[in-house]
Amino acid sequence: MSNSAGSGSVSDEFPAGLRVLVVDDDPVCLMIIEKMLKICNYQATVCNKARIGLALLRENKNGFDIVLSDVHMPDMDGFKLLEHIGLEMDLPVIMMSADDNQSLAMKGLTHGACYYMIKPIRIDMLRNIWQHVYRRKKKKLNGSDPLTSPDDVNHHQKVQVPEDAYYASSENGAHKWKNAKRRKDYEDESDERESSSKKPRVVWTPELHRRFVEAFQHIGIDKAVPKNILELMNVPGLTRENIASHLQASSDRESAINLQDLLHFHEQRLNESQFMGTMDPGYDLRALSVRGQLPGQSLAAVLGGSSFSRSQHLLHGSSTNMESRQLLRLQQPYDHHSFTGVNSQVYMPMAGHGQGQSQGQGQGQGQSQHVFPNGIGSNVSGGRTVPSFNLLNQIRPDSGSQNMTFSDLLAHSSPKKTEPATSFAVVDETGTQDDLLTAILEPPQEGFGQVEDEFGFDGYDLDDLPGSP
């Protein structure tokens, strides 16, 4: 294999030869998957012991592109394996399980799995796995931009959190942020000159953030207000406002993340039902809308809860699987270089509207009628409300642990934060935020968000696969 140098041409051989490591204690399953992978033209390596799988991975760090692992295994829990892989190498891991338990799936996803497949695995599901590899590779490229100028500009550094690193703490990084916003009490000096910047914006490096979290946890959710946090953090130059702003941003991010998790599920359902495909390949803007509430709160509440009441009637029978039905139309006739189902962004509009007043800036343009929850998108520029938020950065780590997280923060400190969203939408990576906005704002079409007969699917294989026609 080997690709030619990065010319623009799409190497039509990329997906082929993908090196997949499959770990599953069930020999039958293992064999089947292996077979299917081969049919897909992938290079499969199988093993029935998690430990062995891990050993294989360690042996040649670059020997595989992606890992497919079962969840339940005698010698080592699939999550454990996942953990090790996440810690030691940068490989996309897909979890598999016959158990469609939502929380289990959630656990897999939050622990770093890039996907969670419900067995039985169908070949259609395997065809697409290359996307995960591709996506990760792409992300890495974007992240490691060569902008790292060694200059000692005391500005700020580009602290891109490598997707797999989360908040790896670097002990001696304690002073890095200091120079980033050295400000002291001297207000007279500098301001304009001073070597570089004029306005030292605080840069929340992972280290700084860590300190923040530490303080937050130490204080306890009830008293964790900016003032207290500031005090405990004891960082020269940092102001209460800085904390407040960060606090706000953090909680917003948290809810955004939950949203993203939700998205994962949708993606799965999508992929899983895509075999019946054959829609016209005309559009690639997948917009998905959910009626009902989408409390920016906890994902658990959303998934397990009674949200989505609107589509309730669509669910006949098994109530185990939540919103799987309100999916929409998928396309992607093939497993080719289309990206449907992978990169996506989610936005949610607030229930109400019309707050766009702003302080009489000179914008001149009209205000958007829709308001987005702060952080998840609230930037009015050029008269438009532009949604935005960063899904990828600053997601705090330690899933498993029961440390206090910002979810707690969210739940406690802002019960009435913003109104629950009435819908949300998703677009794939070709969609811009604006597209999304459009999707959201679009008048609730008939059948939007509901199962559409016209498209030939009224059920999802997820449940009826096991044999219940």
Place this chain on the structure above:
DNA sequence: CGGATAATAT
């Protein structure tokens, strides 16, 4: 304090 929006940075 908490939340929204303006301002910057990338």
Place this chain on the structure above:
DNA sequence: TATATTATCC
């Protein structure tokens, strides 16, 4: 330009 992050305002 569009989006992300932080500063300000109320």
